[in-house]
Amino acid sequence: MELSLIRSLMDKEFYDEHRGAKCPDRLFSKDVRKIKQSIDKAMERYSRSVTPDEIEALFMTANPTFTTAQKAVYSGLFNRVKKEQAMGTDVAQEVLSKLFQQVIGEDIANLGFDYVNGDRSSLEPLRSLLEKYGDDFTPNLNIEWDDIDMDTLLEKNDLEARWSFNIPTLTRVIEGINAGHLIEVGARPNTGKTSFHASLIASPSGFAHQGANCIILCNEESAHRVGARYLTAATGMTMQEIRKNPSRARDLYAPVKERIKIKDATGRDMSWVESVCKSYKPDLVLLDMGDKFATTGGFARVDEALKANAIYARQIAKQHECAMFYMSQLSADAEGRIELNQSMMEGSRTGKAAEADLMILIAKNPTTTVEGQEEDTERHINIVKNKLTGWHGRVKCNLEYRTARYVL
Secondary structure (H helix, E strand, O other), X not given: OHHHHHHHHOOHHHHHHHOHHHOOHHHOOHHHHHHHHHHHHHHHHHOOOOOHHXXXXXXXXXXXXXXXXXXXXXXXXXXXXXXXXXXXHHHHHHXXXXXXXHHHHHHHHHHHHHHHOOXXXXXXXXXXXXXXXXXXXXXXXXXXXXXXXXXXXXXXXXXOXXXXXXXXXXXXXXXXXXXXXEEEEEEOOOOOHHHHHHHHHHOOOOOOOOOOOEEEEEOOOXXXXXXXXXXXHHHOOOHHHHHHOHHHHHHHHHHHHOOEEEEEOOOOOHHHHHHHHHHHOOOEEEEEOHHHHOOOOXXXXXXXXXXXXXXXXXXXXXXXXXXXEEEEEEXXXXXXXXXXXXXXXXXXXXXXXXXXXEEEEEEEOOOOOOOOOOOOOEEEEEEEEEOOOOOOEEEEEEEEHHHOEEEO
16 A cells, blocks of 8 residues: 555655645655655655656665665565556545544554653643644644745746856857756767867866866776866867977966866766765866766666666756766767767667756767878767757867867
């Protein structure tokens, strides 16, 4: 019965009607109670109905220290939840009401027994329960309603981006990003993903120049190799030119360097990323590569683990009020193509995409490299998901390889 109630609570309409005091955690057994708490968190963050798969992904990701035995217990429990049918709304309401009445009735009976047997300290909590609940044991709620003052609504729905893109062709269609946004960026190998984020952050008018405190967590290339891209992007000089004129390069690099922190995060997971955000409070966090922060234990399929990872990344962005960039590889389906789509994300055709506020996929022209010939520098930026402005399509720019800058 409690598993059917759990399925019913995954429906937002039912949950909203019975949340809080009407459905205390005590109604459920110990292990099921933890699942119910995950539903509470999901409803608070996403404000929509959720599926058992989504709750399982959130639950497993939030408990990375589970032993193999614990994972097996909860995986079995979630499998049972998935097989359960949600109760009809009327039946679920009646069952929940009866269970609630039993719990409150037991509390009142226990406090009354204690009082009769000389425990005078039980009188106040007994009186409080009797005052709080009427004859039908329906709680008298004291809700702190959300502020819908006009000024508040205008502030919370401000469409102006806090951090603007510095690639003109991109800025014309998407001005920029704000705290709480999850931006997924994908490309095939050797397309220029690292140069893309180095250019957005460190080159002229980039996020760092706008005052954003940026943290780059890399687990593919070493921190020093990534740092070198940021150095050339910030100065507009090649590494050879920097060695010849270090004084000029240092002057150009200094204002950017103060806003950027880079760390080799090989072997780290998303819970560590959250600790970094909590400790350093950045304006922008970039994960290169995002998928490598995923915890795969406890998931039957890789795509489930990657979806849970993206959900966690989005939670971090919202809770810690930072913009989150999630770099990703594209599958072989994207090779040699300039028009790309969400299904080309490697390892997760739909799961990761579902969490993104903005999805940018980068492509280069399908040219054949000839020895001695300069590689084609044109890049195609595909906007395949856009909850910020709604614009979808493809814009062009160029990659300056030697300085890691994306320009017109």
